[in-house]
Amino acid sequence: QTRGPVQLEADTAEVSDADGLSIYRGNVVLTRDDTRITGDVMRVYTDSERELQRIEVEGNPATYRDIPLDGGAPRRAESPIMEYYAANPERIILRSGGRLWQGDNEVTGETITHFVAEGRTVADGSSAGGSGRVNVTVFPEQESEE
């Protein structure tokens, strides 16, 4: 599924073409189709071909939301630091203790990686100073009353 361009809104921006880096500051909102990320600062990194590579997000907290292709409940996440990879594959990494939830199902952990297209999530508890635990809460789908 072809994804649209990444669009950002912020109070200010700074572009360094020498480094292939753009920094957005102040009430930063990133949107890409149904994906929406917010934060205080977003650093947009490009590769040597100046293709969009990844976006580092800092916030208090930074927030993420997307709507699954199957139209299910929105997936939401928050963490102090996020990394959003635009492709190969598209994914969001929550760092420094994050939480990702969809409806009542929830995952918390030091580092959480969510693969957008697959809807797959990998949580990792190990990190210096982290609680070292991963918590997953999944509610079985309600049986439909016959």
Next chain:
Amino acid sequence: MTRHMIAFAALVFMLAVTWWGFGEREVALEPADESTEDLLTAYATDFVILRTNDKGVAEFQLEAPIGRYFENQDLWQIDEPQWHMYPEDEPAWVGSADIGQSWAGGEEAELIGNVKLTQVLPEGTRQLTSERFFLQPKAQYAETNDPVRLTGPTYEITAIGARAWLDEKRTELLNEARGQHD
């Protein structure tokens, strides 16, 4: 020595010391006509000014169909200026505008109307556009308080107000930044 002659001599001397220097092609300066005497000191038509460094390497070139000099304000006003800025070891910055004004011996300039600053790089073209830019050509610095658009190889950002350090390839967009990255 009539007033015209004095004004003309002063202007030629003034041009010789300004940073824009003398171009390879002699700038044909004609004294102003009677009607705008107290304001317009002289004007030049179809002129090219080329500034080189002490090694003779081009640093800046300006060409325009007409330029007017107002001695009492030390102000040059130039219609449809086109200019090239040649940073060291880098592709040139090419600029154009409807009107350019320059003072302080060419150290400062203001560009008004359809202002474009373009640099073609190996990885793609960079361009700054706005309706007005204040420029310090020698410092390769440009700033505006107007709406501005910065486009690069894979992005486009609009904002209100910008400061650009052309030689450092660095631009600050000051308010309401809206960016698109492909």
